[in-house]
Amino acid sequence: MPEWRMIEGLADYRQTLSAMEAHVAEIAAGRAPESIWLLEHPPLYTAGTSAQSQDLTDPGRFPVHVAGRGGQYTYHGPGQRVGYVMLDLNRRERDVRRFVTALEDWVIDTLAEFNVTGERRAGRVGVWVTRPDKPPLPDGTPREDKIAAIGIKLRRWVSFHGLAINVEPDLSHYDGIVPCGITGHGVTSLVDLGLPVTLHDVDLALKRSFPRHF
Numbered sequence: 001m002p003e004w005r006m007i008e009g010l011a012d013y014r015q016t017l018s019a020m021e022a023h024v025a026e027i028a029a030g031r032a033p034e035s036i037w038l039l040e041h042p043p044l045y046t047a048g049t050s051a052q053s054q055d056l057t058d059p060g061r062f063p064v065h066v067a068g069r070g071g072q073y074t075y076h077g078p079g080q081r082v083g084y085v086m087l088d089l090n091r092r093e094r095d096v097r098r099f100v101t102a103l104e105d106w107v108i109d110t111l112a113e114f115n116v117t118g119e120r121r122a123g124r125v126g127v128w129v130t131r132p133d134k135p136p137l138p139d140g141t142p143r144e145d146k147i148a149a150i151g152i153k154l155r156r157w158v159s160f161h162g163l164a165i166n167v168e169p170d171l172s173h174y175d176g177i178v179p180c181g182i183t184g185h186g187v188t189s190l191v192d193l194g195l196p197v198t199l200h201d202v203d204l205a206l207k208r209s210f211p212r213h214f
Contacts, residue, residue: 001034001211002033002034002035002036002086002087003033003034003035003036004035004036004038004207005035005036005037005038006037006038006039006203007037007038007039009040010040010041010042010078011039011040011041012041012042013041013042013044013046013063013065013076014065016037016039016041016084017065017067020037020084020086020160020161021155021160023035023086024086024155024158024159024160025155027086027088027158028088028155028156028157028158034086034087034088035084035086036083036084036085036086036162036210037083037084037086038081038082038083038203038206039082039084040076040077040078040079040080040081040082040199041076041077041080041082042077042078043062043075043076043077043078043170043173044062044063044064044065044075044076044077045061045062045063045064045065045073045074045075045076045176045177046064046065046066046067046069046073046074046075046076047064047065047066047067047072047073048067048068048069048070048071048072048073048074048151049068049069049070049071050070050071050072051071051072051073052072054178055072055073055177055178056073056176056177057175057176057177057178058175058176058177059176061173061176062075062077062173062176067151067161068153068161069151069152069153069160069161070125070151070152070153071125071149071150071151072178072179073177073178073179074149074151074164074177074179075169075173075174075176075177075179076164077169077170077173078169078170079166079167079168079169079170079189079191079199080164080165080166080167080169080189081164081165081167081199081202081203081206082162082163082164083162083163083164083165083206084160084161084162085103085152085159085160085161085162085163086158086159086160087099087158087159087214088157088158089154089157089158089159090156090157090158092214094157096152096154099152099159100125100150100152101120102213102214103150103152103162103163103213104120104125104126104127104150105213106163106206106209106210106212106213106214107127107148107150107163107165108120108127109209109212109213110165110202110205110206110209111127111129111147111148111165111190113205113208113209114190114195114197114201114205115195116129116147116190116193116195117129117130118147118148121144124146125149125150125151126146126148126149126150127146127147127148127150128144128145128146128147128185129144129145129147129188129193130142130143130144131143131144131145131186131188143185143186144185145185145186145187145188146179146185146186146187146188147165147166147187147188147189147190147193148163148164148165148166149163149164149179150162150163150164165190165202166187166188166189166190166192167189167190167191167197167198167199167202168189168190168191168197168198168199169189171187171188171189171192174186174187190202
């Protein structure tokens with residue numbers, strides 16, 4: 001089992017990324033254990049390797065960081081539980097798609113502890129919830145909101161970056177980007193869904209559900 005590390009306060013993005021990359025190198029060299037870091041960042045946007053410039057609609061709103069992970073633009077900020085997942089797939093299974101699916105399933109199981117039905121969607125990485133309480137899209141398709149983002153990178157088959165679950169962030173902060181390049185659907189959080197859930201509650205649920213998927 002990996003070690004779990006809780007980083008208190010709002011973690012500086014560049015410093016955290018540098019520390020994560022160093023730890024991944026130590027894991028790959030066999031000198032450090034697999035790790036999961038749980039933290040919050042101050043408000044910022046990150047650009048993945050597929051980010052499109054037109055999806056950054058308000059570039060002056062928050063700092064923008066090039067993340068190097070897969071995916072497009074996403075937001076991090078207070079009230080969002082970020083989980084940086086550093087696992088050695090050499091010891092597990094060298095299958096990127098299966099690993100991403102396991103991350104999604106892990107989040108879905110975590111949300112289920114709060115009676116939230118999270119779902120995956122073909123062509124849309126991350127976890128979504130159906131919103132029958134909101135008007136459907138113009139074509140009649142039910143509205144769906146994203147509740148968790150997933151973006152990873154592998155180096156020598158050791159993973160880093162990971163997932164971000166919206167617990168109680170300021171959802172208006174997403175207005176400066178097209179989240180993950182997807183229009184039509186929105187974003188939500190556990191508190192936005194009417195659930196008085198805390199970051200600590202989510203941490204406990206993540207730890208309980210982790211062994212079922214990894």
